[in-house]
Amino acid sequence: MQKKDRRIPEETVRRLSLYLRTLRFMENKGVQVISSERLTKHLNITGAQARKDLTYFGSFGQPGVGYNVNRLRKKIEEILGLDHSWNVILVGCGKLGAALLAYPGFRRFGFRITAAFDNNPDKVGRTIGKVPIITDQKMEEFIRKNDVKVAIITAPAEAAQEIARRLAESGISAILNFAPRYLVIPEKIQIKSVDMAMELESLVYYLKNH
Amino acid sequence: MQKKDRRIPEETVRRLSLYLRTLRFMENKGVQVISSERLTKHLNITGAQARKDLTYFGSFGQPGVGYNVNRLRKKIEEILGLDHSWNVILVGCGKLGAALLAYPGFRRFGFRITAAFDNNPDKVGRTIGKVPIITDQKMEEFIRKNDVKVAIITAPAEAAQEIARRLAESGISAILNFAPRYLVIPEKIQIKSVDMAMELESLVYYLKNH
DNA sequence: TGATGTGAATAACTTCACAGCG
DNA sequence: CGCTGTGAAGTTATTCACATCA
Numbered sequence: 001m002q003k004k005d006r007r008i009p010e011e012t013v014r015r016l017s018l019y020l021r022t023l024r025f026m027e028n029k030g031v032q033v034i035s036s037e038r039l040t041k042h043l044n045i046t047g048a049q050a051r052k053d054l055t056y057f058g059s060f061g062q063p064g065v066g067y068n069v070n071r072l073r074k075k076i077e078e079i080l081g082l083d084h085s086w087n088v089i090l091v092g093c094g095k096l097g098a099a100l101l102a103y104p105g106f107r108r109f110g111f112r113i114t115a116a117f118d119n120n121p122d123k124v125g126r127t128i129g130k131v132p133i134i135t136d137q138k139m140e141e142f143i144r145k146n147d148v149k150v151a152i153i154t155a156p157a158e159a160a161q162e163i164a165r166r167l168a169e170s171g172i173s174a175i176l177n178f179a180p181r182y183l184v185i186p187e188k189i190q191i192k193s194v195d196m197a198m199e200l201e202s203l204v205y206y207l208k209n210h
Numbered sequence: 211m212q213k214k215d216r217r218i219p220e221e222t223v224r225r226l227s228l229y230l231r232t233l234r235f236m237e238n239k240g241v242q243v244i245s246s247e248r249l250t251k252h253l254n255i256t257g258a259q260a261r262k263d264l265t266y267f268g269s270f271g272q273p274g275v276g277y278n279v280n281r282l283r284k285k286i287e288e289i290l291g292l293d294h295s296w297n298v299i300l301v302g303c304g305k306l307g308a309a310l311l312a313y314p315g316f317r318r319f320g321f322r323i324t325a326a327f328d329n330n331p332d333k334v335g336r337t338i339g340k341v342p343i344i345t346d347q348k349m350e351e352f353i354r355k356n357d358v359k360v361a362i363i364t365a366p367a368e369a370a371q372e373i374a375r376r377l378a379e380s381g382i383s384a385i386l387n388f389a390p391r392y393l394v395i396p397e398k399i400q401i402k403s404v405d406m407a408m409e410l411e412s413l414v415y416y417l418k419n420h
Numbered sequence: 421t422g423a424t425g426t427g428a429a430t431a432a433c434t435t436c437a438c439a440g441c442g
Numbered sequence: 443c444g445c446t447g448t449g450a451a452g453t454t455a456t457t458c459a460c461a462t463c464a
């Protein structure tokens with residue numbers, strides 16, 4: 001997919017996701033062609049930036065015209081690996097876990113949460129939004145049997161490291177972590193952490209200094 | 211706080227938050243002094259980077275020794291504006307909103323969610339984790355009366371823009387947005403958006419390409 | 421000796437500016 | 443004519459390397 005051995009800036013990948021959101025919105029509205037300027041108008045990104053981002057992966061536009069919305073949407077989905085669906089599991093069925101299980105945004109775009117795990121016997125056996133809650137003792141087995149590659153951790157901070165270790169050992173390749181803890185995992189596993197208190201912390205900094 | 215007119219990289223502010231997490235952890239464990247290398251060991255950040263980040267704001271370390279954990283923790287809290295507590299409101303009491311209301315991480319570090327708003331009469335009047343749910347018609351009034359400066363949006367995407375507009379008009383200075391929509395707001399208002407589907411999207415990209 | 425603080429060097433990212441093409 | 447694609451220029455961020463000080 002990616003051109004030669006050029007390194008892709010991490011920010012470029014993140015922006016691709018943003019373009020995708022706009023493209024889906026536009027496609028829904030029936031827009032067929034879009035310029036780089038219009039694509040980025042409401043994203044605090046310049047048109048030049050979008051063009052540069054896209055050329056890391058190929059030439060998808062038509063000079064003098066713009067980008068075909070449907071084609072570019074599909075291209076970006078292909079680049080990101082969203083052209084097929086992903087089996088995802090979620091570990092930790094507290095309030096945040098339950099909220100994510102019910103979140104429509106995942107399912108809509110190719111992420112299918114197939115099972116949730118918890119160590120609380122009261123929760124095991126129930127379902128949240130059609131997703132069954134399974135005892136965490138069966139987690140490894142489930143991962144192997146169903147070839148799961150992506151996991152979301154919504155367990156308490158104290159439990160997160162041990163869960164991550166077990167996930168890594170069972171063959172998970174990517175983790176989205178919501179526990180406010182740095183997780184030590186093998187290099188080859190992709191991880192991204194979302195720490196909501198941290199987001200607020202950097203936000204208020206700018207309150208003082210602007 | 212900030213030295214002269216030097217511009218602070220956005221990433222520096224974000225890292226400050228990370229250092230803070232480590233420092234709090236270390237302080238709890240009774241560690242009194244820490245080197246830049248140890249501070250960043252589990253953060254994928256180099257010691258040099260941390261030292262550079264910190265010198266934007268002053269000289270807090272002792273050559274040959276390191277940083278006093280307690281002193282540096284307080285300094286960073288002061289830099290970020292966490293040396294006093296912030297009144298925060300939350301708008302949209304769906305599952306995610308409810309999860310955040312119950313999230314202990316906010317309260318622990320100086321963020322006090324004082325009220326939640328919703329337009330659903332069935333929810334209004336109830337409380338979630340001691341936070342009262344108020345009709346969104348009284349939102350503006352509440353913000354003004356209580357001098358609220360920070361708001362969290364956990365409403366559906368369709369409603370987010372209108373809510374943001376109303377928040378902006380009532381004098382809110384910072385918004386943490388969980389709705390997957392770009393929000394148009396006055397320049398002077400700080401905004402940070404967390405889009406969980408987007409996080410997953412960029413995560414799976416690296417699955418394909420590493 | 422050991423770790424900070426910091427200019428200088430390097431690397432990474434973004435913007436500019438325009439040739440080229442439909 | 444308008445907009446893409448892209449080298450070149452400009453800007454910003456990170457790493458290096460070492461003087462300095464306890």
